[in-house]
Every structure is written in C-alpha cells, then in structure tokens.
Amino acid sequence: MTEFKADRLLLFGATGDLSRRKLLPSLCALDADGLLPEDLAIIGTARSEMTDSEFRNMARAALEEFLPAERRGSMAQFLNRLTYQDLDASTLEGFDALAERVEEAGSSEDGGLAIFLSTAPSLFEPTIKGLQKAGLTGEKVRMCLEKPLGTDLESSAEINDAVAAAFPEKRIFRIDHYLGKETVQNLLALRFANILFEPIWNSNVIEHVQITVAETVGLEGRVAFYDDAGALRDMVQNHMLQLLALVAMEPPTSFGATAVRDEKVKVLRALRPAEASETVTGQYRAGAIGGQAVPGYDEELGKDSDTETFTAIKAHVDNWRWKGVPFYLRTGKRLPERVTEILVQFRCVPHSIFEGMGAGLKPNKLLIGIQPEEDITLSLMAKVPGLDEDGVRLREVPLKIAMPDAFAEAERRIAYERLLLDLIKGDQTLFVRRDEVEAQWQWIDSIRAEWDKHGVTPKTYTAGSWGPTAAIALTERDGVSWHE
Numbered sequence: 001m002t003e004f005k006a007d008r009l010l011l012f013g014a015t016g017d018l019s020r021r022k023l024l025p026s027l028c029a030l031d032a033d034g035l036l037p038e039d040l041a042i043i044g045t046a047r048s049e050m051t052d053s054e055f056r057n058m059a060r061a062a063l064e065e066f067l068p069a070e071r072r073g074s075m076a077q078f079l080n081r082l083t084y085q086d087l088d089a090s091t092l093e094g095f096d097a098l099a100e101r102v103e104e105a106g107s108s109e110d111g112g113l114a115i116f117l118s119t120a121p122s123l124f125e126p127t128i129k130g131l132q133k134a135g136l137t138g139e140k141v142r143m144c145l146e147k148p149l150g151t152d153l154e155s156s157a158e159i160n161d162a163v164a165a166a167f168p169e170k171r172i173f174r175i176d177h178y179l180g181k182e183t184v185q186n187l188l189a190l191r192f193a194n195i196l197f198e199p200i201w202n203s204n205v206i207e208h209v210q211i212t213v214a215e216t217v218g219l220e221g222r223v224a225f226y227d228d229a230g231a232l233r234d235m236v237q238n239h240m241l242q243l244l245a246l247v248a249m250e251p252p253t254s255f256g257a258t259a260v261r262d263e264k265v266k267v268l269r270a271l272r273p274a275e276a277s278e279t280v281t282g283q284y285r286a287g288a289i290g291g292q293a294v295p296g297y298d299e300e301l302g303k304d305s306d307t308e309t310f311t312a313i314k315a316h317v318d319n320w321r322w323k324g325v326p327f328y329l330r331t332g333k334r335l336p337e338r339v340t341e342i343l344v345q346f347r348c349v350p351h352s353i354f355e356g357m358g359a360g361l362k363p364n365k366l367l368i369g370i371q372p373e374e375d376i377t378l379s380l381m382a383k384v385p386g387l388d389e390d391g392v393r394l395r396e397v398p399l400k401i402a403m404p405d406a407f408a409e410a411e412r413r414i415a416y417e418r419l420l421l422d423l424i425k426g427d428q429t430l431f432v433r434r435d436e437v438e439a440q441w442q443w444i445d446s447i448r449a450e451w452d453k454h455g456v457t458p459k460t461y462t463a464g465s466w467g468p469t470a471a472i473a474l475t476e477r478d479g480v481s482w483h484e
C-alpha cells in the first residue's frame with residue numbers, strides 16, 4: 001500500500017460511456033455514504049469543450065440515468081466536487097493548462113493525485129508523455145488504467161512500458177472490474193476462510209470446473225471496438241482468466257497485494273497453450289431473447305465479419321494440484337440469459353455401498369453464482385424417505401446459501417465503488433499486476449495463433465441459444481454437460 005490518500009482525482013475520458021455509466025455513479029454513491037475523502041476534488045477531462053457547469057449538468061443527467069435515486073444522496077454536494085478542463089490528449093499542448101486546473105483544486109500536505117485513464121489505448125502513451133511534461137507524474141501520483149490494455153502481448157507490453165517510464169509498478173493500478181464484484185471477492189472467502197474446501201480442492205476430488213459468463217446483450221453500440229476485439233480478447237483475456245486464477249490459485253499467505261497477485265500469476269503461467277481442437281468460436285445470427293426479436297451480429301455491424309461473439313475453451317492448468325482437471329470456459333453475447341457462474345464438479349465416491357440398487361448416486365457439485373444470482377449451492381446426496389423395500393433411493397438435494405438473504409442489510413455496490421475507493425487509498429490487492437496481464441495475453445495469443453494456423457472461423461448460432469452446437473460437443477466428448 002502506498003502511503004498517501006488521494007485528494008484529487010483526475011478523470012480522463014470523463015464524458016465517455018464508462019464515466020457516465022459507472023465512474024460518476026460510483027463516486028456519487030460513495031459520496032452519499034460519506035466514504036470519499038471530505039476534500040476530494042474530481043477534475044474531468046476529455047476532448048469536448050465544456051464549462052464546469054456544463055460538465056456538472058452532464059454528470060447530473062448520467063447520475064439520474066444510471067444511479068438509483070435512493071443511492072444518490074445530495075447530488076449537489078457531489079456535483080460541487082466536479083470541475084472540467086478540455087484537452088486533446090494526442091498533443092502536448094493542453095497539459096500545462098490541465099496541470100494548472102489540478103493545482104487549483106488544491107491538495108493537503110499529505111494528499112496526492114489519482115489519475116484514471118478511461119480513454120482509447122492509443123491515447124495512453126501521448127497522455128503519459130503530456131503528464132510527464134506537465135509535472136503530473138511525481139511521487140504522490142497514482143495511475144489507474146482501464147482495459148483494453150493492448151490487443152496482444154506485444155501491444156500490451158508497449159503500453160506497460162510507456163506507463164512504466166513514468167510510474168513504478170507500485171503506483172500503477174490496472175482495472176479488471178470483475179475483481180471489484182463482491183461475489184468474486186467472496187471466492188477468496190469461500191476458499192480460504194473455510195477449512196472444508198481446501199483439502200479437497202485438487203485433482204483427487206475435483207473432476208472438472210466450468211466457468212460461464214453469458215450475456216444477453218449484443219454490440220451495444222460498441223461496433224468498432226468489439227469487432228476488433230471479439231469474445232476472446234474482450235472477456236476471456238481478463239475477466240474469465242481472473243476468475244480461473246482465483247479458483248485455481250494456491251492459498252496466498254495474506255490478503256495483501258503481493259501475496260494474492262503472486263499466487264494468481266503462477267496459475268496464469270501454468271495455463272497450457274490451447275489447441276484449436278479444444279476451442280470453439282461462434283457468431284450470433286438473428287433470433288429472439290426473452291421473446292424479443294434481435295438482429296444478427298452481421299446486421300448490427302452492417303457488414304460481414306469473422307469476429308467471434310462466442311467462445312468455449314477447454315483449458316488446462318499444468319501444475320501438481322490440477323493435473324488432468326479440465327477448466328471449461330464459455331462466454332458469449334446474445335445467449336439466452338445473463339449469468340456468470342462457476343461450477344466445481346467433484347468426482348464420484350471411490351466405492352459405492354449402494355451399488356446395484358439403482359439408488360441414483362451422483363457426484364457432488366458446488367455452484368458459485370457470481371451474477372445476477374449470488375447463491376452458493378452445494379449439491380449433496382440424501383436418502384429419499386421411505387421403507388426402502390426395493391433398495392435405498394438417493395436424490396440430490398441443494399445446500400444453498402442465498403447471499404442477499406444471508407446479508408440482507410448489506411448495500412449492493414457497483415464494482416467500481418470498491419475499486420475507486422482502493423485507488424484513492426492506494427490498495428493494489430484488487431488490481432492486476434503487469435506480470436498477470438502479460439501471462440494472460442501470452443495464453444490468449446497462443447489461442448489466436450492456433451486459430452490462424454487452422455483457419456478457424458466462427459460457426460453461427462441463433463441469438464437466444466447457448467452458442468454453436470460444437471460447444472456442446474466440446475464437453476460431451478468428455479462425458480460432461482454444460483450447466484444450464
């Protein structure tokens with residue numbers, strides 16, 4: 001943890017989508033709960049010319065649209081924290097004026113500056129240069145970066161080098177917003193705050209793991225970005241690999257930034273380069289979701305494209321703990337429901353005393369709901385009540401914890417609330433370290449290279465289905481069904 005608390009937050013891309021949908025609402029919600037430093041000044045910057053009051057009006061409209069009324073508190077108090085300075089970040093010229101604005105916002109003796117870059121990655125390098133020139137990269141400045149951090153290992157390394165030229169790693173905060181989700185952090189509690197799971201959390205007892213991140217949305221107006229990225233880069237490279245790392249990592253020695261990230265990176269480095277035959281890609285065609293007709297990807301895009309909107313991968317973590325345990329990953333747009341979940345499938349008991357009775361014995365499984373349901377369900381076998389004249393009958397019964405019921409009084413927060421607060425405080429535990437990002441890209445690049453080598457193009461699937469049939473075949477040939 002770096003020592004200073006930020007009392008100024010400089011937001012690049014302040015008029016953009018992320019800022020309006022997530023960052024401003026998160027900051028306002030924190031303010032409403034009295035969690036922001038009292039004197040925190042927020043300086044927005046973007047290309048458009050705007051006065052402070054125009055920026056505040058834009059922010060007010062965003063809050064009214066994206067933050068529930070009961071979480072807004074006194075919006076006026078929050079809006080008063082905001083000022084705005086326009087800037088063309090691709091040239092050095094405007095940075096002195098920006099630095100003046102930051103200066104004017106004032107700072108206490110022990111306060112510092114947190115900079116949040118939510119702009120196109122092509123602007124990262126010029127922005128860092130501009131900040132350097134204007135003296136905004138000193139010891140009491142933290143740099144926070146939003147994805148996408150590159151499109152492959154090489155471009156990601158370039159971005160990381162550019163940032164590293166101005167900031168040491170301990171002042172760089174790379175966002176993966178999944179780490180800000182309460183249920184994702186709860187994975188650590190489930191695994192490491194309970195004695196039950198750790199002794200059986202390995203290939204002796206676990207048969208396979210499934211991670212699904214399904215979305216019902218399509219392109220959402222992000223045409224150019226998404227068509228260049230595709231599901232593998234957009235979802236697997238970051239969010240899904242972080243989930244996998246949290247499931248597969250060794251117990252860290254503490255809940256500290258170095259300890260947690262050291263263990264995650266070991267898992268990411270142990271990922272075996274996937275073979276094309278262990279991957280499936282798909283692209284949606286017109287269909288219906290929840291009774292609503294939706295257009296196909298090519299129609300939304302307005303042209304043909306080979307970008308995958310779905311991918312399923314059989315991944316392997318080549319280490320002692322996970323030898324022979326497949327991790328099936330699956331993500332896609334325009335699937336039947338929005339659900340993120342992790343299924344841990346255990347092995348059968350080594351010897352069944354109910355053999356030959358047709359008892360219906362099944363292996364246990366643990367289902368961890370990340371969103372929208374926040375449930376943890378352990379399926380156990382139980383005896384069906386009765387006199388057993390035809391032998392014992394067994395049935396799966398769920399041992400279920402519904403987190404919202406267990407913690408009814410707790411506020412449900414936007415993932416960015418936690419991350420912004422940690423950025424202000426300087427706690428890196430829930431931010432991604434450079435070596436993690438690079439290990440993630442290395443694995444993703446290996447898959448893309450396989451796709452290129454084998455000329456893989458996405459198979460079609462109907463919007464509202466669970467992806468191409470090949471995704472079902474990917475698991476069925478191992479005798480495994482996707483959890484639905």
Ligand code: BG6
Nearest residue numbers: 147177215217234235239340371
């Ligand atoms: C983003 C992706 O990182 O995550 C989007 O770029 C995706 O394509 C989003 O929709 C999903 O986030 P969440 O929090 O809605 O699951």
